[in-house]
Structures are given as C-alpha cells and as structure tokens.
Amino acid sequence: MIASPSVAQLDPDVVQLQNDALTDELAFEITEGLTTEIGPRQGGTEAEARARTWSVKKLTDLGFANVRIEKFMMPTWVRGTETAVITTPFPQKLTITALGNSGSTGADGLEAEVVFFPTLGALAAVPDGSLKGKIAFVSHQMKRSQDGSSYGAFGRVRFFGPNIAAQKGASAMVIRSVGTAYRRTPHTGNTNFSARVTPIPAAALSIPDSENLRRMIERSNEPVRMKLVLTPQDIGQQESGNVIAEVPGSDPSLPMILIACHLDSWDLGTGAIDDGAGCGIITSAAHRIMNSGTKPKRTIRLLWAGAEEVGIWGGKDYAVVHKDAPHAIAMESDFGADRVWRVEFNFPEAAKATQDKVITNLAPLGIGHNPSITAGGGADVRPIIGAQNLAIVDLQQDGTRYFDLHHTPDDTLDKIDPEQLRQNVAAWTTTLSIIANSDVDFTMPAKE
C-alpha cells in the first residue's frame, strides 16, 4: 500500500459557490451594459468619464461598499484621420490605424518609398540615419498561443519599432498588426518614443493589407510608394479616474485582497474582451462572496482602473494613493473572456496549504497548474505589487483567439462566449472564497 499523499480536499461550501457561479448572469450583464450604453471609452476622454458614472451607479446598485471615483490627470493622445494609399506601381487603398502616441503627418500627409523589413531585428540592424525620407515597414511571424507568449515576442514590433525607425531617420513607420487573424481590422495599441527622438507617424496595417503590401514589394521592379495621412493629436492633460468598491471583511486587522480589471478601452472596438468582461468577472465573483451569507474575513477591494491602455495611468495612481493601505494579495482579469485554463501563484511558503486548497478546488473547472511558473499579476496591479511586494494569484485565461480581436474594431459583445465567461466567474469565486477567508500571513519574503 502506498501512503495517501498530502492533498487538499474539496471544500463543500466552496464547491457550492462554484456550482452556483456556473449559472452566472451578472458578468455578462455588466459587459453588455458597458459595451452597449457606453461603447468605446478611451482613457482621458469624455466617454471614459461617462463610463465612470455608469460604473459607480452599477456598483452602488449591486450593494458594494465605499463606491467612489479617484480622479487623476494624464497626458492624452487622440486619433485623427487615417488613410494609406499605394500610389505606385499598384494603386490601391490599404486599411490602417494609427498607433497610440503616433506623430502626425499633417493634413496633407506624406508620400514616400516603403522599405520592407521582415523582422524588427532586421530594422534594428540598419545604420542610424539610413532611412531618411523612407517609410519603414516591419512585418513579423506572430502565431496564436494559449498563454499569450506570442505577444511578449511580437508585441515588441509595436512597442519599440517606431522608436527604432525614428532613430534610423525614417519619415514614418507602418507595421503588420500585432495580431493573429486574417481580418481587415487593424490592431491599435500604444507605442513609445524615447525623449531622444521626435515621434514619427506610426500605424498598423491589417494582416491582409500587410501581406498584400509585402507581395507588391516582392513583385515590383520599381519602388513601392505610399501616401500616408495620419492626423492624431496630443490634447494635453485630461482627467481620468479609478472606480473603487469594496466588500468589507469581518476582520479589519487582516490585509485586504485587491482584485482589478480596467474600465477604459481602445477607441476602435467597444471594449468587450478588453476589458469589459474582466470587470464583469471580478465583480460578479466578489458579489457572490458578498451575498454568500457570511462576511469574508478579509476585505475584497475592486479596482476598475482608468486609462490602462494608454499608459497604465490608473494602476500607477492607485499605487501612489494607496501606498500605505495594507494589501495581502493582488489579482487581475484582463485577458479576454475565454476559459481559465491554468492557475499561477506567487505565494510565501507559509501559504502553501492555501495554495494547495485553491488548486484542488479549481480542478472541477478543468484548471491546471504548472509549479514552475510564478504569477506576475496584471498591468493595473503591478505597480502596487511592486511597491508593497504583494502575493499574487493569476487565473490565466485561454488566449488562443485573444489576439484575433485585441485592440481592433472587432472587440465587441458578440465575441463573449457566455459559457466560458461563467467558468471564469466560477474560478474567481472559488479562489476568492478561499483566499479572502484565509488568515494565513501572505507577507512575501523581502526581495534581495
């Protein structure tokens, strides 16, 4: 006989909450409300302000405590006209969208030869100043991946490409959209210029357009020239804000659990998968704990962060304003609405039994665990995690189709699968019910 190993047991109360969550309607209702009644809600804009008002009403109506807006100011960039036309040798329009922080071509646009680079590394290899008067065009080989690691590798084309092209002297840069679907809906997203370069016009082609441009260059004996018009503007400091709500805990001496999503969205879609669904998921789970009949030991604080897409301004503001508030664990939902497939932790040794209990109680939902992966937290909680050295749980969502839609006009309500959304709520409810009722010390060992 083999001795029974030490494995945590299913907790009948947790299982009950989990099963109830599998019939959830609230997460969808929140996502539907935000996408229908507000739609696009870019950080710093009037639409985001309307979204905050909507959120305060919704969270108050749901019975949360201490619902409030914490305002902050932030630099704001807004999209203008955006067109791209191949003028020679194969005249036709291409579908394009400006990247956040793109420079402007001016209303008259610019026309220049397109110089093709199959990878970001190929662009980085040319001498500074060598692309004077040219439009740099960088492609890449992004493929779908369940854990989103493709974004880590290929997102760099968007994050850093335009800055590199500016160093090389290019007049403008166009990239293959950082995405994975053959749709004529380009992917926007921020790019960043260092203080040492002047921001150049920078835009993403849809993937079909990117491949078409590449074919044109390959089959043409003469330069391929593009007329590009991008007229975005920096409109200076604008108001944004975080929306905060709480489920008060029964033991105020225990540090709280912070759970986050972001309220803002890119302007092209209606912010369903990014990140209306995240707000729906965390809120419905917290609501279930609040209405479970017993107060959780720890306070659960909800952060619907403002202005994440355009620079994580809400997450940074939260870390400054709440730097002295005691937090135990931070979590975030910001990777779509498809099923949670893996749980990751960054827990102290003292919390090992709690970690095992979470893993065991998530198993009925088909959620795996890879002990070699350490949780890193979402973008909005990372500043407070860094400031306070917090414990983290990541409920990783399946990202296989996430980058088909990410930052495109196609991020709309119809992309939410209600069944998978419910599985998310069940995973969050399960996890919260365990960690918010644990009085283990989650203090992380000091970093060396």
Place this chain on the structure above:
Amino acid sequence: MIASPSVAQLDPDVVQLQNDALTDELAFEITEGLTTEIGPRQGGTEAEARARTWSVKKLTDLGFANVRIEKFMMPTWVRGTETAVITTPFPQKLTITALGNSGSTGADGLEAEVVFFPTLGALAAVPDGSLKGKIAFVSHQMKRSQDGSSYGAFGRVRFFGPNIAAQKGASAMVIRSVGTAYRRTPHTGNTNFSARVTPIPAAALSIPDSENLRRMIERSNEPVRMKLVLTPQDIGQQESGNVIAEVPGSDPSLPMILIACHLDSWDLGTGAIDDGAGCGIITSAAHRIMNSGTKPKRTIRLLWAGAEEVGIWGGKDYAVVHKDAPHAIAMESDFGADRVWRVEFNFPEAAKATQDKVITNLAPLGIGHNPSITAGGGADVRPIIGAQNLAIVDLQQDGTRYFDLHHTPDDTLDKIDPEQLRQNVAAWTTTLSIIANSDVDFTMPAKE
C-alpha cells in the same frame, strides 16, 4: 442476378486531366495577380480599366486566341464619406457602409430617430408616409447555408428595403448587413430604387453594430437618434468593358461553350472570392483543355465580364452584341473559391448521356447531383441564356462561409484555400473536357 444499370463510365483521358488539375497553380496566380496588382476594381472606374489592361496581357501571355475588350458605357455611382454616430442616449460611433445607388445625406448629414423593424415584412406593413423624418432600421435572421439560399431570402432586405422605406416616407434607411459573420466589416451591394421614389440615403451596419443598435433601442426609454453622413455621388455614364478570349474548336459548325466570371469587384475588398477566383478557375480549366494535346471540338469562349456588381452591365452588353453568335451551353463561376459540392444541369433530353458522363466523371471529386434541381446559370450569362434559350451546367460551390465575406473589406486573397481552389479547377476541367468534345445537339426545347 440484377442487370447492370446504365451508368456512364469513367473516361481515362478525362480522369488524367482531372488529376493534373488537382495540382493547379494558375487559378491562384490569376487571383493573386488581380488582388495584388489591381485590388478593388469597381465597374466604371479607372481601377476597372487598369484591370482590363492587366487581363488582356495575362490572357494573351497564356496563349488564348481572339483576346479583346468590348467596351460599353454605364451609369456609375461612387462612394463618398460614410459615418454613423448614435447621438443619444448612448453616444458612440457605428460602423457603416453605403449601399450602391444610395442617395446622399449631403456633407452636413442628417440626424433623426431610428425606428426598428425586425424583418422586411414588418417595414412593408406600415402605412405609406408614416416614417416621415425617421431613419428606418431593418434587421433579419440570415444564417449560413451551403447553397446560398439564405441570400435569396435575406438579400431582399438590401435589394428592396430602401425603396420600401422611401415609399413609407423615411429620411434614410440602415440595414443589418446581408451577411453571416460577426465582424465589424459591413457588407455593401446594390440596392434599387423605382422611378416613383426619390432615392434615400441607404447603408448597411456591420452585424455587431446592428445588434448593438438593437440592444440600445430595447433598453432605452427615449428615442435612439442617429447622425448619418453618406455622400456618394452619381457620376454619370462611364466606360466599362468585357474582356473576351477563346480556345478555338476544331469544328466551327458546332455552337460554342461560353464560360464566364466577372472582372469587376466591389470597392471595399480586393475581389478575391468575388470574383477573382472565378476568373482564375474558368481560365485555368480552359487553359488545360487548350494545352491537352487535342483541340476541343467546340470553341470555348471566356467572358471576364465588366461591371457585374453594379448592375450586370457586362452580361447585358454581351447578350446584345453576341445575340446572333451560336452558343450551345453557358456556365459561370461566381460564388467564391470553396469546393464544388453539387452539379446541376438544364439540358435537353438528347444530351442525357453527356449529362450522365459529367456526373460520373465528377464523382471522384466528391461532387453530388440532385436531379430535382434545374441549373439557372450565373448573373453574367443569364442575359444570353435568356436571349438564346441555352443549355446550362452549374458547378455549385460550397457557400457556407461565402456570406461571411461577400462584399466586405475582408474579401482578400488570404480567404482563398488553394486546395479547394484546385478542386474547382479540376471540376471545371472535367466538365469542359466532356461538353466541349460532345457533338450532341444541346438545343433546348422551345419555351411554351
């Protein structure tokens, strides 16, 4: 023992041609060339003229005989600005595109209350004049279908809806795109106004936008108002043309086989599935017959028709110009590039054995036959079929995903599956090799 039934046999020469066609590259090459070097090529525009020049060179280089352009004039409508914004109660932009022949709102646009009708029949039921000052919004329940019958039923919303809305007094009309995919790429296409109404602005919302607008109307206690700007223009008579080429037959006394596709495309996509692929398929099949070592008995004439999308002007012109030329059978490829799944005939009794031979020799390609269905021909050959009462073969393509893409920006080269495209070429090569070498009298019985 049961007597062997009378079934046609596989013809080894035909099978050889069919097998060779399953490695075809030419159909893809033509589609790639048209979509890359020309792109969108709306009937009557300069881009369509460039496409004709391209086509004449391609067909000549391929060795076809009697390659020529037959020009004609046609009324031409071109797209302008197109935007739609919900102004109240849930301000946000919607994605929209004007329907062909839409009226203009003028540059200042119009703002009006949206009145929702779940079906075209519901719109038709309201009294004439009752929609004064309103924007009519008609939805529908189109689903995917293999044979495209959904288009017959739901295309009516686009074909006839705006005319009905104009009769009812509406200021403008928006429809749910006549399509089947949840993408933010609206479907354009012609609508037609009778001489008794003044054309009103008419546009299609993408399907996600259409469902969003419907939700707004359902959850609002006040009228939902839309600001619509559509500035298309009628630019009068412009030049278009058919491109014609031939594989000369060995017996000039036999009436010819006419095979067609259309060269023009809607302006939003690059005309890959509609109908670059059709031109690729018919041309590669005819090219295989031409280069098979034996001249076909009958001349095969290729018609790359102009200006189909905007009113079948090329097909109508062909029927007038060639009304006295002897034709035996007409065929067309204009339903995408997915596999041929069914063959249909409209043949005289005398050609029954030829029909059986086609059915038998298509079987290796997995192509079915339903004897209760009579072939009707494609849009560009229907005028000459009507004028001369011609026999017809239809090689029906699988239309399951066709209306995901039809008339949208997403009609691009990447949507072509090279494997399925080759099966089309094989089916066409098989059919042409049999009918172009048959000396049966294909004359149809006179219509009563």
